[in-house]
Amino acid sequence: MSARSKARKRALDMLYAADLRGVPAIEVLDQEAVRARTQPEREASWAYGREIVLGVIERSGEIDETIASHARGWTLERMPATDRAILRIAVWEILFNDEVPDSVAIAEAVESATVLSTDDSAGFINGVLGAVAASR
Incomplete structure (x- = not known):
């Protein structure tokens, strides 16, 4: 697994934890920063994960609005928390990180959904992200 893939997984863990606990993501990020300082072997995934x-925090309004406008028939609240976190990461990469090709962001998101979420999540996430990428 590449360092960026590990970083995406780490970011997913943080966003998912914040969502489930109902706390601001910055709080979970701060806790993870403390952990990162004590585990230098995980440093490669820390910088991009952070x-x-x-x-996602900085652009949360735009990201959630983009997801909502492309997720036909689904509200953010109705989606599994894992799917929300996966979509937020991928939409941030597609819209705000020019270093990551859209196809890579989509493929990584679909892979995460395949491994971590429901049977229908990968197809749903692929469709939403494909529509987001096409609308740029």
Whole structure:
């Protein structure tokens, strides 16, 4: 698994934890920063994971609006928490990180959904992200 893939997983864990606990993502990020300082072997995934979470926090309104406008028939509240976190990461990468090709952001998101979410999530996430990428 590449360092960026590990970082996406780390960001997913943080966003998911914040969502489930009902706390601001910055609080979970701060806790993870303390953990990162004591585990230097995980440093490669920390920098980009932190960048993702900060980007999602900074652009949360735009990201959630984009997801909602492309997720036909689904509200954010109705989606599984895992899917919300996966979509937020991928939409941030598609819209706000020019270093990541859209196809890579989508493929990584679909892979995460395949492994971590429901049987229908990968197809749903692929459709939403494909529509987001096409509308840029």
